[in-house]
Amino acid sequence: YKFWRTQPVTKLNEAVDREGPIDKVKTPDEIRDEPLPLLNEFEWCTVNVTNQDELEDVFVLLNENYVEDRDASFRFKYTREFFNWSLRSPGWKSEWHVGVRVRATGKLVAFISAIPVDLRVRNNAIRGVEINFLCVHKQLRGKRLTPVLIKEITRRVNKHDIWYALYTSGTVLPSPVSVCRYTHRPLNWSKLHDVGFTHLPSKTTKAQMLATYALPKEPVTKGLRPLQEKDLDEVHALFEKYQERFDLVQSFTREEFNHWFIGGEEQSQNTDPSKKVIYSYVVESPEGKITDFFSFYSLPFTILNNSVHQELGIGYLFYYASDADLAYSDRYDPAATAALKERLNSLINDACIIARNVKMDVFNALTSQDNALFLDDLKFGPGDGFLNFYLFNYKTFPISGGLTDDKSYDAQKRSNVGVVML
Ligand SMILES: Cc1c(COc2ccc(F)c(F)c2F)oc2cccc(OCCCNCc3cccnc3)c12
Numbered sequence: 001y002k003f004w005r006t007q008p009v010t011k012l013n014e015a016v017d018r019e020g021p022i023d024k025v026k027t028p029d030e031i032r033d034e035p036l037p038l039l040n041e042f043e044w045c046t047v048n049v050t051n052q053d054e055l056e057d058v059f060v061l062l063n064e065n066y067v068e069d070r071d072a073s074f075r076f077k078y079t080r081e082f083f084n085w086s087l088r089s090p091g092w093k094s095e096w097h098v099g100v101r102v103r104a105t106g107k108l109v110a111f112i113s114a115i116p117v118d119l120r121v122r123n124n125a126i127r128g129v130e131i132n133f134l135c136v137h138k139q140l141r142g143k144r145l146t147p148v149l150i151k152e153i154t155r156r157v158n159k160h161d162i163w164y165a166l167y168t169s170g171t172v173l174p175s176p177v178s179v180c181r182y183t184h185r186p187l188n189w190s191k192l193h194d195v196g197f198t199h200l201p202s203k204t205t206k207a208q209m210l211a212t213y214a215l216p217k218e219p220v221t222k223g224l225r226p227l228q229e230k231d232l233d234e235v236h237a238l239f240e241k242y243q244e245r246f247d248l249v250q251s252f253t254r255e256e257f258n259h260w261f262i263g264g265e266e267q268s269q270n271t272d273p274s275k276k277v278i279y280s281y282v283v284e285s286p287e288g289k290i291t292d293f294f295s296f297y298s299l300p301f302t303i304l305n306n307s308v309h310q311e312l313g314i315g316y317l318f319y320y321a322s323d324a325d326l327a328y329s330d331r332y333d334p335a336a337t338a339a340l341k342e343r344l345n346s347l348i349n350d351a352c353i354i355a356r357n358v359k360m361d362v363f364n365a366l367t368s369q370d371n372a373l374f375l376d377d378l379k380f381g382p383g384d385g386f387l388n389f390y391l392f393n394y395k396t397f398p399i400s401g402g403l404t405d406d407k408s409y410d411a412q413k414r415s416n417v418g419v420v421m422l
Pocket residue numbers: 067069074168169170171181182183184197301312314316362364365366383385387421422
């Protein structure tokens with residue numbers, strides 16, 4: 001595939017003998033000023049997501065043309081609120097919200113975005129961007145628009161003296177830094193069964209399946225409550241300490257932590273529960289100390305071919321932290337692992353209960369972070385999808401994604417991927 005052969009990425013099956021930048025560092029003035037050439041019927045545009053009409057164009061394009069599952073039964077339904085949250089994180093730039101419009105009609109037919117992030121790969125700090133929401137209208141597939149979109153967003157990012165990027169894909173490209181597996185915890189088993197996501201195992205009744213996935217009415221962890229602004233400094237410190245253990249992380253400033261976990265002014269003013277995107281909770285000890293934190297985000301699926309159900313409510317595990325094993329010098333100490341496992345089981349089970357109480361039908365997680373410690377116990381079944389993590393212009397030795405050689409959960413080694421992509 002010619003495009004990837006000309007990009008600064010590790011070739012498929014190429015042995016990595018060192019970690020670090022691939023291209024020699026350039027300067028912004030070496031980068032061309034004008035956008036890449038497009039077919040004459042198309043024109044570049046910069047989407048102004050603070051303009052409701054332009055935000056609507058992005059919403060409609062992705063709602064009708066973004067990632068579907070293999071059988072084209074479901075399509076991601078990123079909401080307007082989701083875009084306000086994910087595209088306007090601290091340091092966001094409108095010129096990194098790149099669109100392609102039809103010159104004659106102004107119709108938005110392609111999009112790609114970048115947001116600035118501070119990454120750490122093992123002990124190397126990298127100023128980069130996260131690339132997301134790459135989408136080409138279904139009727140324009142096969143016109144080689146994707147390589148041009150990637151080159152144009154790279155040009156616009158390089159112009160700001162940024163040379164590295166993190167991105168994920170369900171497909172295998174050259175060359176994954178890590179791969180994680182999709183996992184699913186049914187919350188509303190009968191609806192998942194109705195839409196064909198889950199099946200009734202032989203010699204099993206529906207009543208047995210409902211009993212298997214039944215959850216308590218309310219969360220059970222003592223001291224659990226929603227995250228509040230007053231907690232931010234303490235939770236931010238707990239979180240940054242907790243994720244020191246991972247080899248691939250996004251480091252958050254206090255302002256970024258506020259945006260990603262409180263949700264920015266968009267969510268603070270929002271009172272409509274159906275528009276809530278990010279759910280963040282803390283555990284406060286009797287002495288008033290924050291000992292744990294978890295978060296999940298709402299990203300529904302549109303159901304494409306079902307007369308009864310239009311949408312699937314889906315919660316995705318986002319970031320979490322606990323002090324359960326921080327008292328131990330070695331995170332792999334069996335006692336430390338047991339303490340963390342017990343705490344995470346309680347926390348993430350409560351996350352599932354809260355997700356079910358806000359009408360989500362399934363709770364999704366990857367095999368990243370320390371998830372392998374609770375996935376089996378909390379009944380997260382392995383999905384048939386894998387998420388590959390990629391770094392642009394940066395070579396790394398492979399980072400474990402929490403899977404054993406036969407693609408099952410590795411509760412022993414767990415994962416060294418700390419970053420969670422939306
Ligand atoms: C996606 C995804 C899945 C698929 O989940 C379902 C598929 C079909 C269903 F009927 C259903 F109910 C699912 F939950 O399970 C997951 C578990 C953990 C994380 C997941 O996706 C993380 C978000 C990925 N970013 C969106 C994306 C995904 C692939 C390619 N490009 C962008 C996923």
